[in-house]
Amino acid sequence: MTALLDKDTGRPAARRSLPGADGLVWTVLRLHRTAMWVWTAYVAVTAGLLLWLWGPGASAAQKAFDVFGYSGAQENAYLDGFSFLGFGGSFDSRFYGPSSLIGIASCAIAVFAAGPLIARELERGTAGLAWTQSVSPARWLTAKLAVPAVFVAVGTGLLVVLYWLVWNAHNHLLVAGIGPRSFAFSLGPATVASALFGLAVGVLAALVLRRTLPALAAAGVVQFLAGAMRGNNWPFQHSPFSRLQPELPVYSKAITSTGAKVSDPGCYLSQKCLDRHHITGFTRSYLPSPDYWPRQLAETGILLGLTALAVAAAFLVLRRYQPKKETAA
Helix, strand or coil: CHHHECCCCCCECHHHHCCCHHHHHHHHHHHCHHHHHHHHHHHHHHHHHHHHHHHHHHHHHHHHHHHHCCCCHHHHHHHHHCEECCEECCHHHHHCHHHHHHHHHHHHHHHHHHHHHHHHHHHHCHHHHHHHHCCCHHHHHHHHHHHHHHHHHHHHHHHHHHHHHHHHHHHHHCCCCHHHHHHHHHCCHHHHHHHHHHHHHHHHHHHHHCCHHHHHHHHHHHHHHHHHHCCCCCHHHCCCCCCCCCCCCEEEEEEECCCCEECCCCCCCCHHHHHHCCEEEEEEEECCCCCHHHHHHHHHHHHHHHHHHHHHHHHHHHHHCCCCCCCCC
């Protein structure tokens, strides 16, 4: 009840704290300021990690790559010898860390929307008090959806852009296989759409169940399953003629002392072999896949469509929910 009571008199102050759209937005920000600060800190930390990978982390990995290249034992030696801020690990393994954080954050968004954002206010009666004082249920829900949606879209969009900067500059440092393929087909505008879907699912779960713990569990499970379907696992991302996943073409060459790019001679850890072939470095990059944008846009469209359905369902459920009138003290 704190957000809707006058701090001096203790009497309801809905009309003074919620005079219009601006006041309602301010109330949502004030009531959930802790969650907003946590979200801001998450975005800042993840962005910092990506910037580190883009700069110093990639430079250290590049030096090892120039020596060992990507052939059998060379690759293993380069990976085992790389460290991240004093902790064991490789550039390849650390590259996917922010992606995991983004996936965890989408589930956290759904849980927050289901619990503190909606269900807790329904249980405590603060939502009903606002509805009977000055704010219609539709306006209340609109603000509850719009304010977090702005934070989610801006924060997740920023991380996606930074991630693609790292990918475009240093994808040659990643080990070929399922990791780069899954990353390339999953990260993009659909990542932002997935986070917004989690927000809508959480709100809908809270309005349907009206209890914090059941809503938390339902929203978390749904968003987890939606995230598990991503990463190149949507049905339309499979070939209609095969069960194989789409691959990313890779361009890989060794660099000689004259600057020419030649086939990797497979010298492994033999410096004599490298000297004999005049190899001074290696280069490799994942080429853009023609399937990326069709698949990414299709996934984005599906997620945004499901988000719109969840939001519409939430407003329909809200219309059927008739709170008891509360009188001011």
